[in-house]
Structures are given as C-alpha cells and as structure tokens.
Amino acid sequence: MKEFTDKNYWALILGGSSGLGLATAKKLAKHGMNICVVYRSPRMQEEAILEEFKVMEQEGVQCKAFNTDAFNPQKREALIQELKSILGNNHKIRAMVHSVAKGNLKPMVSDGESELKHDDFTLTIQAMGISLYDWTKEIFEAKLFASDARIVSFTSEGNSKAWRSYAAVSAAKVTLEAITRNIAFEFAPYGIRANCIQAGVTDTTSLRMIPGSEKIIQYTLKRNPNKRLTTPEDVANVVYLLTKDEAAWITGTVIPVDGGEHLV
Numbered sequence: 001m002k003e004f005t006d007k008n009y010w011a012l013i014l015g016g017s018s019g020l021g022l023a024t025a026k027k028l029a030k031h032g033m034n035i036c037v038v039y040r041s042p043r044m045q046e047e048a049i050l051e052e053f054k055v056m057e058q059e060g061v062q063c064k065a066f067n068t069d070a071f072n073p074q075k076r077e078a079l080i081q082e083l084k085s086i087l088g089n090n091h092k093i094r095a096m097v098h099s100v101a102k103g104n105l106k107p108m109v110s111d112g113e114s115e116l117k118h119d120d121f122t123l124t125i126q127a128m129g130i131s132l133y134d135w136t137k138e139i140f141e142a143k144l145f146a147s148d149a150r151i152v153s154f155t156s157e158g159n160s161k162a163w164r165s166y167a168a169v170s171a172a173k174v175t176l177e178a179i180t181r182n183i184a185f186e187f188a189p190y191g192i193r194a195n196c197i198q199a200g201v202t203d204t205t206s207l208r209m210i211p212g213s214e215k216i217i218q219y220t221l222k223r224n225p226n227k228r229l230t231t232p233e234d235v236a237n238v239v240y241l242l243t244k245d246e247a248a249w250i251t252g253t254v255i256p257v258d259g260g261e262h263l264v
Contacts, residue, residue, distance in 0.1 A: 023233050024232075030059055036064045037065045154197050198257065201230060
C-alpha cells in the first residue's frame with residue numbers, strides 16, 4: 001500500500017546518493033512520498049546516480065536531485081529557495097533525513113601517519129553534527145515542514161565506544177544525538193519529531209573508509225546474534241516506520257537498528 005500517495009508529502013534526503021540515504025529514498029518513494037535528494041559526487045559518478053533517481057520516479061512520485069555542497073550556507077539558502085518554488089503552497093516536507101558523511105578519520109597518535117588536529121574535529125563535528133540543526137532551522141523558517149514532520153539522522157556505536165582513527169566522527173555523532181534531543185524538545189510545539197537511528201555495522205562506502213574496516217566486519221559477523229551485517233535496507237525500513245502516522249509519539253530517541261548487535 002502506498003499510504004503517502006496524494007498527500008503532497010516530500011522527503012528531503014541529505015546525502016542520498018548511496019548507502020543509507022539512497023536506500024531510504026527508494027523505500028519512501030515506494031510508499032508514495034516525493035523525494036528531494038541533496039548529495040555531493042564527482043561528475044564521473046553522476047550518470048549512475050541519476051539512473052537510480054529515474055527508477056524512483058517509476059513509482060509515480062516526483063524526484064528532484066541536487067548535486068551541491070550541503071554545508072555551504074549560501075548554497076543551502078539557494079537550494080531552500082528553489083525548494084519553496086518546487087513545493088509551492090500545497091506540498092510540504094514530511095521527512096528530513098540526515099545521512100551525510102564528511103569528516104576526518106585520523107589517529108590521535110601515530111608513527112608517520114597524519115594525526116588528528118583541532119581543525120579536523122571542527123570540520124567533522126560541523127558537517128556530521130551541527131549541520132542537522134542548520135538544515136532544520138532553515139527549513140522551519142522557510143515554513144516548508146508539514147504540520148506533522150519527522151527528522152531522522154544516523155548515528156553509530158562509535159558514540160560510546162572508542163575506535164582508532166574514529167575520534168572526530170565519534171565526537172560528531174555525540175553532537176548529532178544531543179542536537180536531536182533538543183530539536184525534539186524545542187520544536188515539539190510545532191509538530192516536529194526528531195530521532196536518531198543507531199545502525200549496526202553496514203558495508204557502505206563510509207565504513208570502507210575507516211582504517212581496519214575489514215576487521216570490524218569480521219568481528220561483527222561473529223558478534224551479531226543474527227550472524228550478518230546490517231543492510232541499508234534494514235535501516236531504510238525503520239526510517240519508513242518513523243514517518244508513518246502511528247510513529248507520531250516517538251521522539252527524542254536513539255533507536256538501535258542492528259539485529260541485536262548492541263547486546264553483545
């Protein structure tokens with residue numbers, strides 16, 4: 001059943017060209033939600049990405065794609081103005097999904113490798129944490145959110161566990177969770193719900209960038225009670241559940257979506 005058909009709902013996916021963001025866009029499109037994807041990819045990958053968006057359009061929904069820098073204030077403002085034009089007076093953003101991965105994976109101490117510096121923390125926390133608030137605030141001020149809107153972002157178990165070279169991203173995830181809780185609290189009177197999904201280890205481009213990712217994968221396959229990795233589709237399914245009317249009373253939470261991985 002396509003429960004979002006004819007409701008004039010849109011999902012704004014920040015970082016939707018691959019991994020969790022793309023899987024989420026596909027899932028929501030399948031249920032009748034119009035899709036706007038903001039992503040940053042080199043031109044050589046553009047054709048493959050646009051093919052994915054064409055597939056979504058076959059679900060009978062509108063699909064807009066913007067290959068731009070989601071962290072540049074001027075470009076963000078221009079994109080939001082364009083969104084106002086696209087959505088008009090009758091269409092609204094039901095779901096905003098924050099799935100961006102931009103940061104530095106460097107060790108604090110090393111023999112010869114590039115080491116983590118203050119600016120690495122600043123860049124990573126801004127991109128993967130504070131940008132959630134920047135987008136939320138500007139979409140809110142542009143009056144583009146639906147009266148019952150859902151904000152979803154993705155955290156990881158690195159929010160509480162230390163991994164070599166993950167310090168900056170870990171700090172960003174903790175920031176993301178704190179901002180999510182406060183969005184849930186302060187924007188509640190305006191019908192906005194905000195939650196984080198703590199995905200299990202998922203074999204994505206972002207994971208492969210972490211030094212020692214192969215060891216993380218092998219350890220997870222032994223550790224997870226279901227003896228498999230989390231898939232982007234597993235996570236997208238829960239984003240979809242959070243956008244349903246029945247999920248309106250869930251807000252300010254961090255929800256593990258990992259097949260019980262966090263239990264061990």
